[in-house]
Amino acid sequence: MKELRIVIIGGGAAGMIASIAAARNGAEVFILEQLPRVGKKLLATGNGRCNLTNANMNIRSFHGSNAAFALTALKQFDERAVMDFFEDLGIHCVIESEGKVFPASGQASSVLDVLRFEMAYLGVKEICDARVESITYGKKAFKIRVKDRDTITADKVILAAGGKANPGLGSNGSGYTLAKALGHNLIEPFPALVKLKIDAPYLKSLSGAKLNGEAAIEVDGKVLRQERGEILFADYGLSGPPIIQLSRTAGEQLRRGKKANIILDLFPEKSLKEIEDLLKRRTSLREYKPFDFSFIGLINKRFINVILKEAGISALQTPCKDITSDEIKVVARKMKRWVMSISATRSWSEAQVTAGGIDVADIDAETMESKIIPGLYFAGEIMDIDGDCGGFNLQWAWSSGYVAGLSASLNK
Template identity: 45%
Template sequence: MKHQKIVVIGGGASGLLAAIIAKRGHANVTILERNPKLGKKILATGNGRCNYTNQFTKAEHYNHPAFVEHALDVFGAKKTIQFFEKLGISPRIEDLGKAYPMSEQASSIVDVLVYETEQLGIEVLCNAKVVHVKKQQNQFFSTLSDGQIIKSDKVILATGGKAMPGSGSDGNGYQIAESFGHHITQLFPSLVKLKLNSPYLKSMDGVKIQGTVQLLDQNQVVQTEKGDVLFTSYGISGPTILQISRKANEMLAEHLEVKIKVILLDQMTKEDIERRFQMMQDKPLEVSLIGLVHKKIIPSMIKEAGIHNPAIRFSLLTPKEKGKLASLMLDWRFTVVDSKGYEDAQVTAGGVDVSEINPLSMESRLVPGLYMTGEILDIDGLCGGYNLQWAWSSAYLAGKHASI
């Protein structure tokens, strides 16, 4: 049996797992990582706790469900939890199926992966940035920035996307893929905070509410998310916003007008609000809203309703003004102008066109022996452990098939 010589470019989430699987499959494996250490981005995941999978992962949590299906069938959440349990990670399952290491430290995931690579005798070259890869007579030649050339039978390209470029994943891997004739679909940041155009951002900065947000395309609701919403000096953030950011950025890229409807009081009806107004008739307007909406929102809401005197007695408001106040509580619209970009994004939407990749093995359909894993591919998932799960699932297939 021939022992394949495999070069894994990128020692992040998918590169590490692919290397381990390939080495267990008796391949001769070398990881080339541009950073001084392996797994830098993993340390930042899950707010430093690493939400490494989601118990309820399904193909529909991703942008190309048909493409990811096989990888998830072969190495889905259950297998991932078992894989990491064997390495020492006891799972701690939290709300909505999110899995974290019991230690609540993302560094635990890196530590056990690195320990396993050492145990298996995987060769690791750090400070090794690959600048070029070519294939000649069934051999790959990976050139490092210092001119060194590493020869291999197979290459697994695990260089990540463009999100958080300081982690080493700055999108340079797309050029390597393109040099082999692969196409890159439109790229945009996902799971990212959004910038709004609103005169009230300064005064509402820091307000956190439990509400509902809806993404609108020409007044039609295209996505609804319920939960924490955080107003900031540049716009809006929180888990609800991260979830709608993919679609919002996709619409921005298409130059569509992007509006967000915020339902501040999603547990109240218009009638509930009107009943409350009735009880507050004698109070000054600005006082009458205390206890109903966040205090920092009140001045902005009064201005947005077109009322110039915040101290006016509530009973003196016109029916139109009262109606406007009530409607802002249930439907306040904001215009999205941009996102915080790749620096702030958790994941890149878009990547290597998946029609050029075999979903059963992650091998390129254009270049036999070239495999791709993780975020470099045009695959992204929702927030909640799905993106790392994709890194592990795709890496498992690539590591297994490359070693054959």
């Protein structure tokens, strides 16, 4: 039986695991990577530690026009299978807070090392600095035209070229052009897991300040999602884990032309009444203190004047004895509900992942094969599936890549 030749376009996480799955099944495999080496983006994941997957896998952590599409591949090669796969390659997996799974080495480079070693052992051929210009499909084979190189033929092709997030690491949207030229629809991409721009006059004064609280996205008076953790102020807006996690929802709403607000709660563990009582006690302890001074030791000093001014308190140094109960209530409400207008997300260069992508309606969920072009498969971020922070996006890369590689290697 003739050995299948499979060409994988894109040497990221999805492309590499697809190459291993296909080569283990007897295929001749080539990876075409436009950067000087494969796996560059993988090295940056998990702040350089590589958050391999999440032990608390849930379809609710995935998004897209049809997020349920991901479920089939996630079940075929789930988080346990991912951990077993890497343990077999030599990566000892450890589960940390919130179910995040990391290599015990704490180094993303170790994950890339074992993947490349296995690829080399299986005879996978890496061709780097290879920019694919077009893919044509004939009755018997695909022809892949590569800039300044000979045309490559293939029996099957796996498109694992990524999205548009962080283009310096290889994802520049070129895969979309190739897929669209072959008749596939594109759900307009936008940056996700990214910092948010805020329209507010006080950002410069708060740049670098942090608070531990709760952030929520509110549209038309309805809270769509909320997250807790450390929130960081910058001169452009907000960042920190809760903000990054909320950014996908914010970006989606802004694309729809909606006015999206972010609501900060400085004391999510306390009720509004508890905050009011706390402020009353603090102002009654030293009635001669200036009102603004009474907040020292309660919140970050850099927030005090901003919060009070946002609450409509102009005479900040009014003695506590002259502050009315109504004024305290207004300040308490501001501390529980600090509303800011989101103007935009930050750019592609700062995004961790792409929302949107090739419409999964054009793809078979069982095999990752195109419904339009037989023998063409998709893997990873190029599709309209994206996940939350915490290992979910890499799990999608591993699952979809493994299924695509295995399915493509079947000689049919």
